[in-house]
Amino acid sequence: xxxxxxxxxxxxxxxxxxxxxxxxxxxxxxxxxxxxxxxxxxxxxxxxxxxxxxxxxxxxxxxxxxxxxxxxxxxxxxxxxxxxxxxxxx
Amino acid sequence: xxxxxxxxxxxxxxxxxxxxxxxxxxxxxxxxxxxxxxxxxxxxxxxxxxxxxxxxxxxxxxxxxxxxxxxxxxxxxxxxxxxxxxxxxxxxxxxxxxxxxxxxxxxxxxxxxxxxxxxxxxxxxxxxxxxxxxxxxxxxxxxxxxxxxxxxxxxxxxxxxxxxxxxxxxxxxxxxxxxxxxxxxxxxxxxxxxxxxxxxxxxxxxxxxxxxxxxxxxxxxxxxxxxxxxxxxxxxxxxxxxxxxxxxxxxxxxxxxxxxxxxxxxxxxxxxxxxxxxxxxxxxxxxxxxxxxxxxxxxxxxxxxxxxxxxxxxxxxxxxxxxxxxxxxxxxxxxxxxxxxxxxxxxxxxxxxxxxxxxxxxxxxxxxxxxxxxxxxxxxxxxxxxxxxxxxxxxxxxxxxxxxxxxxxxxxxxxxxxxxxxxxxxxxxxxxxxxxxxxxxxxxxxxxxxxxxx
Numbered sequence: 001x002x003x004x005x006x007x008x009x010x011x012x013x014x015x016x017x018x019x020x021x022x023x024x025x026x027x028x029x030x031x032x033x034x035x036x037x038x039x040x041x042x043x044x045x046x047x048x049x050x051x052x053x054x055x056x057x058x059x060x061x062x063x064x065x066x067x068x069x070x071x072x073x074x075x076x077x078x079x080x081x082x083x084x085x086x087x088x089x090x
Numbered sequence: 091x092x093x094x095x096x097x098x099x100x101x102x103x104x105x106x107x108x109x110x111x112x113x114x115x116x117x118x119x120x121x122x123x124x125x126x127x128x129x130x131x132x133x134x135x136x137x138x139x140x141x142x143x144x145x146x147x148x149x150x151x152x153x154x155x156x157x158x159x160x161x162x163x164x165x166x167x168x169x170x171x172x173x174x175x176x177x178x179x180x181x182x183x184x185x186x187x188x189x190x191x192x193x194x195x196x197x198x199x200x201x202x203x204x205x206x207x208x209x210x211x212x213x214x215x216x217x218x219x220x221x222x223x224x225x226x227x228x229x230x231x232x233x234x235x236x237x238x239x240x241x242x243x244x245x246x247x248x249x250x251x252x253x254x255x256x257x258x259x260x261x262x263x264x265x266x267x268x269x270x271x272x273x274x275x276x277x278x279x280x281x282x283x284x285x286x287x288x289x290x291x292x293x294x295x296x297x298x299x300x301x302x303x304x305x306x307x308x309x310x311x312x313x314x315x316x317x318x319x320x321x322x323x324x325x326x327x328x329x330x331x332x333x334x335x336x337x338x339x340x341x342x343x344x345x346x347x348x349x350x351x352x353x354x355x356x357x358x359x360x361x362x363x364x365x366x367x368x369x370x371x372x373x374x375x376x377x378x379x380x381x382x383x384x385x386x387x388x389x390x391x392x393x394x395x396x397x398x399x400x401x402x403x404x405x406x407x408x409x410x411x412x413x414x415x416x417x418x419x420x421x422x423x424x425x426x427x428x429x430x431x432x433x434x435x436x437x438x439x440x441x442x443x444x445x446x447x448x449x450x451x452x453x454x455x456x457x458x459x460x461x462x463x464x465x466x467x468x469x470x471x472x473x474x475x476x477x478x479x480x481x482x483x484x485x486x487x488x489x490x491x492x493x494x495x496x497x498x499x500x501x502x503x504x505x506x507x508x509x510x511x512x513x514x515x516x517x518x519x520x521x522x523x524x525x526x527x528x529x530x531x532x533x534x535x536x537x538x539x540x541x542x543x544x
Contacts, residue, residue: 005097035094046094059155077101079158081092086348087341088096090412 003081010074012043028053107314108376113163115290117297117305120169128178132191139195147200167295168206176218182225189229196235205237205295213247230275231267237293243283243480248537258473269498276495283483289419305362310346311369339409347414365419366410370430372513379432391442400453422455428515457491462515465498470526
């Protein structure tokens with residue numbers, strides 16, 4: 001399983017999760033976990049997704065999500081899980 | 091399970107505190123390229139480098155994109171050229187043609203630098219070594235990406251004072267040859283004592299003869315991350331301070347280890363070492379000097395600076411060692427002047443002198459690095475500085491290096507701009523008293539008594 005962490009940070013607005021999830025569903029990316037907080041009007045979400053069945057290249061997905069973020073006015077980042085597990089787990 | 095706070099911490103380190111993988115360096119052995127014909131030597135070198143490094147830059151970009159961590163440089167290091175080109179190169183001009191081949195290969199592969207235009211003369215010089223050294227000014231002024239280094243001493247062999255004397259002249263000639271460009275050539279020339287075989291950092295990187303055919307070395311860096319972590323423990327005792335640096339160094343190094351493994355797998359080239367270093371850049375918030383000041387110094391250069399640097403260096407290594415199975419290179423804190431805004435400021439305010447920098451090199455990871463001095467400095471004085479620095483390395487069994495830039499036409503107080511990662515530096519005062527009789531003795535300084543461990 002190839003896990004990826006997607007983070008979405010920015011000013012809260014209606015439909016952020018819907019738009020991100022629609023993109024993921026359209027590209028065969030399965031969402032496994034979502035955690036989300038709103039701090040002082042700022043939306044802060046982390047998703048753990050499985051990109052095993054992703055058809056396009058990883059880099060294209062990163063670009064698409066960045067563009068989608070720009071449309072909604074939030075910052076969407078997409079990183080393979082290992083960077084976090086390696087840094088924070090012994 | 092990963093949680094949102096850890097994810098945010100990592101991304102804050104990357105975005106705000108400038109955590110990065112400073113360099114992925116592909117080391118390539120050119121030993122099998124040796125040839126007595128200059129043309130075919132050049133062809134073999136070009137073809138080996140371009141075959142192995144074909145996907146280097148694109149793989150770096152790919153990893154950067156997938157993990158979201160910046161990879162600042164991709165570089166190549168090769169076997170010291172004096173070892174493989176001696177058969178074909180009978181004159182310094184012959185060697186320059188090899189330098190141009192390396193330059194072309196570096197350009198075609200899209201890497202930032204290619205290191206290994208080097209000679210290892212810690213005990214003595216072969217004619218090939220000497221020809222290569224004499225070609226350095228010409229080679230560095232007629233190429234753009236080639237970096238050169240010369241190892242003039244080691245704890246085991248002592249210091250080759252003939253080479254030290256020669257290097258003083260070579261540094262001056264290189265400065266002259268590139269004087270239109272602020273003596274830029276000298277930024278690509280390092281003189282080492284105890285040079286490691288597996289260092290991914292330029293300008294001193296070369297692929298040592300003890301290495302495999304090709305190997306991936308990675309250098310990580312994050313002075314900003316350490317500085318930020320220390321801001322959180324202001325006023326607390328040294329135990330807390332050390333613990334904080336150690337934990338931060340661990341995280342930083344783990345990121346490097348991950349990138350190193352990914353690069354190694356994708357390029358199908360064995361992983362060598364992670365060099366866990368704090369290497370500054372001229373941008374604000376990416377400075378080793380700022381870490382030292384955060385520890386409580388009014389300015390770098392003030393009393394206490396050497397102690398602060400010593401503990402920083404040690405904790406960085408302690409934290410990093412557990413994060414990677416193979417740690418090597420020049421691991422520790424770098425203290426270049428021009429590449430570190432905090433250092434530049436300290437020199438400008440008169441707090442940091444060449445002598446204090448020398449004292450700091452006893453405990454830092456490398457040595458006198460990227461220091462601009464007046465262009466009128468005599469070659470023998472430069473040799474004297476090299477000898478001092480080499481002696482520190484030899485006696486203390488550590489790597490030391492000198493990268494001085496005698497900027498032709500500039501005097502103390504002038505500013506010199508090198509651009510990009512190399513930054514800018516104020517021209518610093520050098521001791522006016524000469525040492526030419528000392529340098530002119532020639533010969534070799536014998537190794538210290540503690541070199542007899544076997």
